[in-house]
Structure formats: structure tokens, C-alpha cells
Amino acid sequence: MLLSGRIPKHIGIIMDGNGRWAELRGLPRIEGHRRGAERAKEVIEAAAEIGIKALTLYAFSIENWQRPSSEVMTLMKLLEFYLKKELSELMAKDMVFKTIGEIWRLPEDIQNLIRDAEEKTALNKGVTLIIALSYGGRNEILRAVKKILSSDVRPEELTEESFDSFLDTAGLPAPDLIIRTSGEMRISNFLLWQGAYSELYFTDTLWPDFTKDELLIAIRDYQMRERRFGAIVTRSDAP
Ligand code: IPE
Ligand code: IPE
Ligand code: MG
Numbered sequence: 001m002l003l004s005g006r007i008p009k010h011i012g013i014i015m016d017g018n019g020r021w022a023e024l025r026g027l028p029r030i031e032g033h034r035r036g037a038e039r040a041k042e043v044i045e046a047a048a049e050i051g052i053k054a055l056t057l058y059a060f061s062i063e064n065w066q067r068p069s070s071e072v073m074t075l076m077k078l079l080e081f082y083l084k085k086e087l088s089e090l091m092a093k094d095m096v097f098k099t100i101g102e103i104w105r106l107p108e109d110i111q112n113l114i115r116d117a118e119e120k121t122a123l124n125k126g127v128t129l130i131i132a133l134s135y136g137g138r139n140e141i142l143r144a145v146k147k148i149l150s151s152d153v154r155p156e157e158l159t160e161e162s163f164d165s166f167l168d169t170a171g172l173p174a175p176d177l178i179i180r181t182s183g184e185m186r187i188s189n190f191l192l193w194q195g196a197y198s199e200l201y202f203t204d205t206l207w208p209d210f211t212k213d214e215l216l217i218a219i220r221d222y223q224m225r226e227r228r229f230g231a232i233v234t235r236s237d238a239p
Contacts (some may be wrong), residue, residue: 015184101135
């Protein structure tokens with residue numbers, strides 16, 4: 001699968017619509033999450049083939065804790081299943097695994113699995129896979145501010161670059177492209193600081209129906225965008 005043109009270094013995906021996918025089929029919501037997790041696997045593989053350096057998947061927001069405990073519990077079980085099952089695959093693909101968010105709020109056995117996967121994959125050289133879990137952009141910024149206040153950084157030393165290093169995403173490039181499925185046109189607290197200049201791509205497709213081909217369509221759309229970052233683009237063919 002070769003794609004010519006500018007490949008985004010970092011893609012963020014708000015994987016939305018699992019519940020509606022299941023409800024449309026008269027299935028319990030968890031079936032949508034199950035199918036969604038399989039789609040995530042496919043997209044992770046595709047990202048590696050395409051040559052993306054970092055992929056952030058929004059899997060569970062800090063606001064998602066408000067859902068019924070039965071749904072939260074089944075989501076945690078699903079997460080545990082994949083963390084156990086996929087570590088060998090991550091190693092085989094030379095991928096680096098990271099998480100962002102308030103990981104300490106997750107069940108302890110899941111925290112252990114995450115720590116293990118992060119440690120074992122830390123020195124790998126391939127794609128960095130970041131899973132946003134118990135994550136909220138505002139919460140992340142607030143935690144960064146608290147870290148700064150308890151550090152010895154002086155206000156005059158603080159820059160956008162140094163602030164970056166206090167975020168959960170420290171060391172990662174900002175997302176070039178953020179994709180959201182399911183027709184909702186909002187950011188829902190995802191990568192608020194990092195996404196300041198991300199290109200946004202919205203599709204009506206529900207996450208469990210999102211395919212590699214649609215990822216390629218999103219990237220082609222991104223390749224047509226003119227990223228100006230507030231400046232003026234000078235074209236070589238300008239009069
Ligand atoms: C996204 O699907 C997955 C999570 C938020 C965990 P939803 O569960 O939000 O599905 P919809 O939006 O209700 O269809
Ligand atoms: C955003 O989806 C969070 C994830 C995809 C994990 P939600 O379904 O929770 O967002 P809202 O409630 O529609 O904004
Ligand atoms: Mg949703």
C-alpha cells in the first residue's frame with residue numbers, strides 16, 4: 001500500500017460511533033466496542049504500512065467514566081484482553097506503546113499491563129502507538145500546570161516548547177491530522193493543546209465500519225490541504 005505525497009507524521013483518531021453501530025443492528029453496545037477494537041487493530045497495521053510515525057487513538061475519555069458502570073466494566077475487560085493479546089504483536093512490529101491520560105484511575109491489573117507494555121516496547125524503533133485512556137485535554141493541561149508549579153521552572157523560562165514537555169505527549173510531534181468518525185463535528189476534549197493546528201477530517205462512517213481504505217481517503221484529503229499556520233504561502237508561480 002503505497003501512497004505518494006506528504007504523509008502525516010502523527011494522526012489522531014477519535015474512534016466514535018461504536019454504540020450506534022450496535023444499536024442499529026439490535027445488538028448490545030459492547031458488540032460495537034468489540035468490533036471497534038478489531039477496526040483499531042487494522043488501522044494500526046495500516047498506519048505502519050503507510051509510514052506514519054505516531055498514531056494516537058482516543059479509546060476512553062475522562063468524561064466516559066460517567067457512563068453506566070456495566071459499560072465501563074465491559075470496556076475495561078476488552079482493554080485488558082487486547083493488552084494481553086497484542087503485546088507480542090507490538091514487539092513483532094517493532095512498535096512503541098504509550099498511553100496518555102489519568103492511567104492511575106484504571107483498574108490495577110490494567111495499569112500493570114500498560115506499564116509492562118510501555119517498558120517492553122520502549123526501545124523499539126517503529127511506529128509509536130499512543131492510546132488515550134481516561135484522557136481529557138483540559139485535564140492534561142491542568143496536570144501540566146500543576147507539575148510546573150511544583151517544579152523549579154521560573155515563569156520567564158516557560159515557553160510553548162518547555163510547556164510541551166510537561167504534557168503526557170512530551171517528545172511526540174503534534175498531530176498533523178485528526179480524524180473523527182460517526183458524523184459528530186467536535187473535538188470532545190481530545191489533544192486540545194497539541195491539536196491547535198491539526199487538519200480535521202470528519203466522516204459519517206461509524207467507527208466499526210472504518211476501513212484502511214477510508215484511512216487512505218482521509219490522508220489523501222489531508223494531502224490536498226494547504227497548511228498555512230497563520231502565515232502567507234508564497235507560491236513559486238505567483239506573478
Ligand atoms: C466510541 O463509541 C467509543 C467510546 C467512547 C468508548 P461510543 O460508545 O461513543 O458510540 P456512540 O457515540 O454512542 O455511538
Ligand atoms: C469521544 O467520544 C471519546 C472517545 C471516542 C473515546 P464520545 O462519544 O464520548 O464523545 P461525545 O460525548 O459524543 O462528545
Ligand atoms: Mg460517542
